[in-house]
Every structure is written in structure tokens, then in C-alpha cells.
Amino acid sequence: MLILALDTATPAITVAVHDGERVVGEARGEGAMAHGELLAPAIRDALAQAGATMDDLTDVAVGVGPGPFTGLRVGVVTALTLSGSLGLAPHGVCTLDVLAAEAGDGELLVATDARRKEVYWARYVDGRRVEGPEVSKPADLAARFPGLPVHGRGGRLYADVLAHVPGVDDPSAAALAGLVARGEAQELPLEPLYLRRPDATPQVSTKRA
Structure with missing residues (x-):
């Protein structure tokens, strides 16, 4: 091999x-x-x-x-x-699984930079992904999992909001x-995993009689 x-x-x-x-x-x-x-x-x-x-x-x-x-x-x-x-x-x-493999055991979050002031994240227990991946605002992620350790560059970028653990970015x-x-x-599958909210939403117009 x-x-x-x-x-x-x-x-x-x-x-x-x-x-x-x-x-x-x-x-x-x-x-x-x-x-x-x-x-x-x-x-x-x-x-x-x-x-x-x-x-x-x-x-x-x-x-x-x-x-x-x-x-x-x-x-x-x-x-x-x-x-x-x-x-x-x-x-x-x-x-995110790759980052989690180096983060250690226990319950934790892994987050990377999604740009646009958001992070890609997933939750792990003893190295196994149990939730995600998703994309969220750092403040929303912190409110959802208060105090849960966050590994990765996303955690470091928003350490003022997230419980970032220094180490592997x-x-x-x-x-x-x-x-x-x-x-x-x-x-x-070997397919890009894109998680991005639409930049624009369709506008619904109401016709006047």
C-alpha cells in the first residue's frame, strides 16, 4: 500500500x-x-x-x-x-474529521474559516463526528455549545467568542x-462538500390589480 x-x-x-x-x-x-x-x-x-x-x-x-x-x-x-x-x-x-483526529478525545468542536465571518464546524465525541458539518456564525455556534472546546483555525480567528484551544489550526x-x-x-464520495448559504434569496413580487 x-x-x-x-x-x-x-x-x-x-x-x-x-x-x-x-x-x-x-x-x-x-x-x-x-x-x-x-x-x-x-x-x-x-x-x-x-x-x-x-x-x-x-x-x-x-x-x-x-x-x-x-x-x-x-x-x-x-x-x-x-x-x-x-x-x-x-x-x-x-x-474536519482530519483536524479532529489530531485534537484528542472527549467532546469538542472543530472549526475552520468559512470566510464572510462564518465558520465550518462539526462536533465530535472521542474522535467520532456526531453532528455536522455545518456553517454558522461564531456567536451562534458559541450560544449553541457554550464552553465546548473549539479546535482549528476557525476557533482561533474568533477566540473572543469561541472557547478556542491552541494547537493544530x-x-x-x-x-x-x-x-x-x-x-x-x-x-x-470524492465530491466537494460545499456548505454555503445563498448570497441572495429570490424576491417575491406582488402584482397589483
Whole structure:
């Protein structure tokens, strides 16, 4: 087994190569608008570090979000392309699950930046997602789960409202690959998981007689 794992659902572009027992190559970059430019070099660097080529891969795992449209789409389309062209076994995983895998046990929230002063979030108990993912205003999330620890960049950005726990801000492809290798991932289709309220709602006009 040789898994290529990647996630582009947040400003962090993260890639890892996992041989079924451990991470053997890893690379990352950051840039909210540079996912398309940074992902391919990161894949190249992670494979080089692992001493492997595309032909050695057996599986591809990708964080399917939630996340902003452009960045998220880059990762999912890349995974779909690699799966189809190389015959790799595909694994889609909620990006919030990847963060939760590094957050520890107990009841907690994971939140990432959804922009527009909102966060993508999910609730976990001992690493298992029990609610979400959803998108909410930080104040609404705090009111819904008062005092519940919040891990991730979304919690840090709104630490004045949410009970943020310092630590891991962004998902790690290494953690994603580990979940898949251990058979612990709640797998999803390789489709971008968009959670966004409409920017506009249809207006209903009343005709006058």
C-alpha cells in the first residue's frame, strides 16, 4: 500500500505519502488563493521525499471539505484525476474529521474559516463526528455549545467568542493518510462538500390589480 493524501480545503495545502505503517514523505504550503500553483509541486516534493513515483501509488485520499469553492475544488479534482488515470483506490474524508483526529478525545468542536465571518464546524465525541458539518456564525455556534472546546483555525480567528484551544489550526495530510491506512475514516464520495448559504434569496413580487 502506498497512499497519496492531500487536502486543499483551507489556506494550508498539505500532501503526504503513507506506506500503510508510517508517513514516508510530506510537503505543505500556504496561500488562500494559490492552491492550484502550490499543490502539484507539493505532490512532487512528497513523492521525492518518499523515494516513490506516481506509478508506485495504490490509493489516493483527499479532504473533501467543507471549504471555499476554488481551493477545495483543486484538491478534489486532482484526486479524481489521479484515481481515474492511475487506477488508484479513492478515499474521500471530511476535512474536519482530519483536524479532529489530531485534537484528542472527549467532546469538542472543530472549526475552520468559512470566510464572510462564518465558520465550518462539526462536533465530535472521542474522535467520532456526531453532528455536522455545518456553517454558522461564531456567536451562534458559541450560544449553541457554550464552553465546548473549539479546535482549528476557525476557533482561533474568533477566540473572543469561541472557547478556542491552541494547537493544530489546519488539517494535516499525514493525519488524513493515517485515518485511511488504519481503516478509521468515515469515507465520503470524492465530491466537494460545499456548505454555503445563498448570497441572495429570490424576491417575491406582488402584482397589483
